[in-house]
Amino acid sequence: MEHTKSTNTNVTIKDVARTAGVSIATVSRILNGSAGVSEELAARVNAAVDMLEYRPNAVARALKERKSRSIGLVIPDIENPFFPSLVRGAEDAARQQGYAVILCNTDGNAVEEDRYIQFLFSKQVDGILFIGGIESQGNLEMLADLPVPVVTLDRRAATGKLSAVVYDNYQGAILAVEHLIKTGRKKIAFISGPLKSSSSIDRRRGFNDTLDKFSLPVNEKLTFVGNYSFDSGYQAIKELIEKKESFDAIFAANDMMAIGAIEALLEASIRVPEDIAIVGFDDIRLAFWHKPSLTTVRQPAYEMGQAAVAMLIKQMSSTSAEVLEQKFLPELIVRKSTENQGAEHETKAIRE
Amino acid sequence: MEHTKSTNTNVTIKDVARTAGVSIATVSRILNGSAGVSEELAARVNAAVDMLEYRPNAVARALKERKSRSIGLVIPDIENPFFPSLVRGAEDAARQQGYAVILCNTDGNAVEEDRYIQFLFSKQVDGILFIGGIESQGNLEMLADLPVPVVTLDRRAATGKLSAVVYDNYQGAILAVEHLIKTGRKKIAFISGPLKSSSSIDRRRGFNDTLDKFSLPVNEKLTFVGNYSFDSGYQAIKELIEKKESFDAIFAANDMMAIGAIEALLEASIRVPEDIAIVGFDDIRLAFWHKPSLTTVRQPAYEMGQAAVAMLIKQMSSTSAEVLEQKFLPELIVRKSTENQGAEHETKAIRE
DNA sequence: ATGAAAGCGCTAACAG
């Protein structure tokens, strides 16, 4: 079945001007609420606008004004359960200010990141919210020289050149490990994220420092390097079980690995939390729904996305390129996976 | 800390022309690979481009060419676990063709949908991939008259005016219910989606028709209307248990409600699948990770997103506005939640 | 208070 495309596609400011019997300058003024417009002409113009169903051409406006009213949002992967909330927060904040969001998935690949940055620059985006992968150190430096405001969520950017929304991963790890220790666990296995990731480094540091603080030994045999995937958590604990290492708790550097770890435990008929307690990181929705539900360190993704875009817009409208930073603090969410039977019920500990 | 913004923001085709000692037309020709260009000038121009780090201004190009090389992606909510895969599929397909994707979350609210459609139109997007909520009937009709190609995932659009990627919800429901019946279940409760949603209507029809086919009675007391949320599945089954209705299986019109239902069952110490078998719909990742894992009807979200954008791009480059349709077929994924102990192991049934 | 006209950066006739 075919039908011809609607033809009166483009009604421009010129058509409105002609219909209303005024100049295009007048139409423009009225549309943009500029000063000095006679009531009468305004009425005629508005009538013409309604009648013709005129919609301003944002592309022409962008060319003239040199701002596109759109921002680029560069993330590793929207399918990673951490990002949907963040993206939603970012989008809500952007829309509220009339900005379009261009979504870019890079899989954390530095080459793709670079391609997308060039693409966005060419598209004349007014700002970029950049969340890189573990290889993006080089791109971060390049971004700092881009003549477009950039906000990142990466701590490494805090070289004083790039604005950032940061999260205290170190403190978060401390919260997690202290919780395990205080509920009586002593031999804590650790599943780290990728060694080069800055968030991962901070979480590892928090883990080590807390063990030190409580004079517990750091046992290398209980430490694994994962890649934040379900599978790497599963493999780590499977290996641990096969080697018959002794441990009574696990701290996983994110929730997906924690859930993978639980899978390995359950397959070996090890009970959670009775035999092994486990705490994750991020508080993705699955942490709540999983059986057993997962104790975790919450990262407020929606709010961070929102804050990042707010910061970006602030930078875009200021001429002095001040480098901003906003810090979010972790919060421990206690659920079933660390419940001490018989022990007094832990309450949700809020760390401000 | 402050530092002045990099100043040489805008290097234009003019600068390249001057540096290379040619006219802007020549630069444009070389950049766009047009015919007849002397090797020598091409080399000079490319050198200038590299040296000045010239990047074409896509906004100016869009104004001139009357196409923006961007498409709008309107969805209810990226936080709904069904959408991330679909969005990723759409984005991958778009990027491959050099299109930017503008993401728009509407919460299925018709007013927001309309606002976003106007916004995208104003932005001169070359096409729109529209996934509406239950109230969007009116917007669907409006979209059909928009002078911009539109592809939707809504069956209701199949009035012959809007191209669509569709999914056979009816057949999917049949697969689910037949599976329950063939594994020996007879009193099947049904948690429907919202009554006005077209996918929901089809799934309900599949449920009823299959019971009929096997001469099983449709018991109104075992039928509930949910809203696709975890909570509505939970509430439905909680009510069923409190009323002490007798049933041996549940078909939930999506996975989130199925998982909510399981929660209610477990709270009442009813075992899944031993006492009650349950099958969901969509095959979100959680269906795989949940304990017990959930038998469900798979909807290939990534592929559908990809196909929808491919279809959109095809429409954009064709002058005859042919109305296209591509259909995806359901596939039953059998997991723990319907396992019959003692019975022969079900294998993954693939319906082509 | 309103209109005429320049120009944002680019592509594509049109001329030579």
Place this chain on the structure above:
DNA sequence: CTGTTAGCGCTTTCAT
């Protein structure tokens, strides 16, 4: 093969 020029739709001086 290369350059000159018009014009995409809009905002904004600069006149009037």
